[in-house]
Amino acid sequence: MSEPRQSVDAVIIGAGFAGMYMLHALREQGFTAQVFEVADDVGGTWYWNRYPGARCDVESLEYSYSFSPELEQEWEWTERYATQPEILRYAQHVADRFDLRRDIRFNTRVQSADFDDTTTRWTVATDDGSRTSAQFLIMAVGCLSSTNLPNFPGRDTFAGASYHTGTWPHEGVDFTGKRVAVIGTGSSAVQSIPIIAQQAQHVTVFQRTPTYAVPAHNRPLAAAEVAEVKAHYRELRAANRLTMVGYGARSPRGETNASDASPAELEAEYERRWAAGGLSYLGGYADLLLNKDSNETAAEFIRRQIRATVNDPAVAELLTPTNVVGCKRLCVDTGYYATFNRPNVSLVDVSQQPIEEITPRGVRVAGVDYEVDCIVYATGFDAMTGSLLKINANGPEISLQQAWEAGPRTYLGLSVHGLPNMFTISGPGSPSVLTNMITSIEQHVEWIRDCVVAMRDKGLHRIEATEQAQDEWVDYVNMVADMTLFPTCNSWYLGANVPGKPRVFMPLLGFAPYEEQCKQVAADGYRGFALV
Ligand code: N01
DSSP: OOOOOSEEEEEEEOOSHHHHHHHHHHHHTTOOEEEEOSSSSSOTHHHHOOOTTOBOSSOTTTSSOOSOHHHHHHOOOOBSSOBHHHHHHHHHHHHHHTTOGGGEEOSOOEEEEEEETTTTEEEEEETTSOEEEEEEEEEOOOSSOSBOOOOOTTGGGOOSEEEEGGGOOTTOOOOBTOEEEEEOOSHHHHHHHHHHHHHBSEEEEEESSOOOEEEOOOOBOOHHHHHHHHHTHHHHHHHHTTSSSSOOTTSOOOOSOGGGSOHHHHHHHHHHHHHHOSGGGGGSSTTTTTOHHHHHHHHHHHHHHHHHHOSSHHHHHHHOOOSOTTSSOOEEESSHHHHTTSTTEEEEEOSSSOEEEEETTEEEETTEEEEOSEEEEOOOBOTTTHHHHHSEEEOSSOBHHHHTTTSOOOBTTTBOTTOTTEEETTOTTSSGGGSOHHHHHHHHHHHHHHHHHHHHHHTOOOEEEOHHHHHHHHHHHHHHHHTSSGGGSOOGGGTTTSTTOOOOOOSOSOHHHHHHHHHHHHHTTSTTEEEO
16 A cells, blocks of 8 residues: 655545546646545445445446546446446446556545645645645545434444444345344335345334335346447537436436326326336426426326335335425335335334334334344435544634534535635535536536646635635525425435434535536636635
8 A cells, every 4th residue: 555645736535436536637637646545445435335236326327437438438337227346346447547546545534634824735634643735635525425323222232233234344244044124215225125135034124204216127238228328428428417417318308397297198208217217207397396296296106106016005005105206315226115015024114103222132113122133224324514524624714513513515515615725526515416426526526627727827826715605605505405395305415314413405406507607617717716
């Protein structure tokens, strides 16, 4: 492993897709950079989330870097939705291909970063005692990397094995013959429950909020489809960057409103999208996340599929969500609802009476003990802010923790007033988690790269978002969210899954308009930033 350098142009924290591309992009411009990474290899999210069935719900041909046409052509995806091992292999291939590892210090956690206003440089301290001085501090820590493990009474008294989907053992887990509790029914649970159920003696799922899931219809990629995409990759990538979500240009979103469609038209459109599979289900009509009545038509279609799939009407009813579809992240599944027809799977509703206690032998709800051998916490993440706040970043007068005491505030999701020369890749206030993450990462990396090149060209050494620009941006992000149905659920987008976390709608809706705004800010001489 490389020794960290003592002085570089940029320290990058994290070696997932964001950190890897940031390193490559800076190197290409002649900058020096040091990456710090807690894990022992690259991959970020795809390094940690090794739970059974983990896959990306954005199609593999689009959930991949676009910055290198050669990389794009040489890599062969095998399935419509890539598995976690395949995506991790891809990340490792990228690290090899661009010789990234020599500037990455693995097994190393950044503990603090302090900005010195006299030198306009950061000093970054790590848990192995190293100190690195850098002009720029770039946070590539991921949006979903700080796990949320609920503090159930007695949690640590459990005598069996406990796992969190987000920090799954590398050697895998054999559930054969085991009684397993799964807590949570979000995307990670929806993917893992059907597979755990095939192995385990019994699976008991503890559900607080039922989930909408649309079928993945995963399949091996046909050679002809791959060839077709590869022949027109540039056009596809460009078209994706003109969408609201940074992917899916191959199955365009409907431009008409569900409110204008007849019941027969609605049914046909939802049938078509359900049969196609995947997240484009919600792209059927333009108003599905704007108009409650329109949303209800899409939601009701899924509810009918659940009732038609699940044999026991009482179980079906419990599995049927009532809230707006899409205001929590839509899940993409393979056999999730049907899994509840298995004799070895049962469902426990914890919406009214929460999990009371974890006992040495299992999970207690409403005085009933569910005895299990293993507990799988599929309880999600302290999303978007968790990993950033774990780093003690201190500006000249204020720390990041102080700046975000009442919730995250950024300018463009890229920069925080009070923390000069610090950039956040896919930070709160940017589209990030509402998009194809790799599209958003590439856009942020390229913007940051161009910004530091412009600073070097002009002999500038300090950049900081102004308070006014940040205030206006936060208002704008909220205004956009309030025009939609997104704030109507207790989602992790709002921080509602973590007790005590300030309720702020963190991502910004709409990739294409956002990219345009970022370009305009740069073209206007980095409007909203104070440059020295
Ligand atoms: O986490 P989640 P996740 N008692 O927060 C429940 C991405 N992702 O890891 O809904 C009982 O969605 C919680 O209940 P509730 C994707 O963006 C992508 O599944 O808060 N239950 C919920 O059911 C996704 O959205 C992919 O009421 C508790 C569950 O735990 C994001 O990661 C795959 C509880 C957490 O669900 C996070 O997904 C996986 C408590 N105290 C993840 N606390 C793909 O690309 C929490 N819960 C396919």
